[in-house]
Amino acid sequence: MRLSKLFTKTLREAPADEASKNAQFLIRGGFISKVMAGVYEYMPLGWRVLDKINNIIREEMNAVGGQELFMSVFQNKDIWSATERWDGAKEVMYQFKDSSGKELGLGFTHEEPLTAAAQHFISSYKDLPKAVYQIQTKFRREERAKSGLLRGREFLMKDLYSFHADQEDLDRYYEEVAVAYDKIFKRVGVKALRTSASGGLFSKYSDEFQVLADVGEDLIYVCSECGYAENKEIHAEGGSKCPKCGHGFTEEKSIEVGNIFKLGTKFSSALGLDFTDEAGAKKPVIMASYGIGPGRLMATAVEVSNDERGIIWPETIAPYRVHLVLLDEQGARSKEQEVANKIYEDLSKKGIDVLYDDRQDKTAGEKFADADLLGCPVRLVVSKRTLEKDQVEIKMRNKKEVAFASLKDLLSQLP
């Protein structure tokens, strides 16, 4: 991508009405733009980051046998009434009547419709287990949207649902997914702690994946020795000893980037999702659900990895791996430009994504400032100074040192 052609432009100053780092940097960089409180649009750069996050999630979900599908955002009142959740959901669900008077809601989770859909396809123990997931927009009537992408009214969610014949199978799969979650967060470049939490309406407990950060709205207790963590909501008052190893806890603020639940038979019983076991007996399917917020994850990556100049993207989710800066002496026909164009083409041909700052009307300082703000891992500079030695400058966004590579073997020396 040539910066001269990019749809968005950067802002020199952060908008006055955003306090969180993720919102400030993402808006300044042109990754997202704000529509209203808690609602943001993804611009091309932001969409690339999100796409990379989603693809990591997809790979790990597919690896544990998840099958991707795509449900409707519209949900019927009927199925929510079957689980007696329609009225209770009022506070968080956008509910309305369409022109024919039919009552609808916008989905903030999909247990009901998916359980209903599964009825068509699950009837025997031979049909189990099954796992399906989607990456889809959810809506929530947040009483107070806050902190940029961290708590919105419209947001993306990856939700996986699994169906099992017995508790043992569910427990086994649940652990498999927990491991997949660890992999996802590690690959995305954030350090997430599996944290014991309450199960809300569904079950005795759930597991959350929490990333330590000051903007986080959760409070968790983390064992300084073994890393065991639990949410404040289940942390026994005055319980200062880790149940796993006996060491002390520290209290930390954190962002919940994922949450996994054992649902049991709550939904299958209410909606009649039964199967026939080996002995011919009819039983409700046992279910679990597993969520990750990709947009929140993107914001979290920004919150935990930045400096005063801008974002420092983890390599795996950076919008582009290489930010190529052309410092051009004399406009259209300069040697610098020829060399930079060539590098841009060569790297692109090799499948390396490059954001190429070919802008003619920007000063060096401005280009460097933008490179820092946008936060791609590798910065290459082509200028008169580097060409005198037939070199290209290489600087990593997360390091101070500047290195050089000869034009010839730039590819092999690219970090």
Added chain:
RNA sequence: CGGAGCGUAGUGUAACGGUAGCACGAGACGUUUGGGACGUUUUAGUCCGAGUUCAAAUCUCGGCGCUCCGACCA
């Protein structure tokens, strides 16, 4: 939902109740090019509605919107 603060141009900021100004951005031309360069020039604004007043960005009331703290959070 309780509390606090704030709405002026694309962004950031000024203006005692009395001419809406500055910087950046964006557009044009020229000169520039290693950390947000310079000159000339153009562009664009008081959230909405009522009230008080000779006069309202400024005061009052209502609405809408945004942020923060707390509560809530399937």
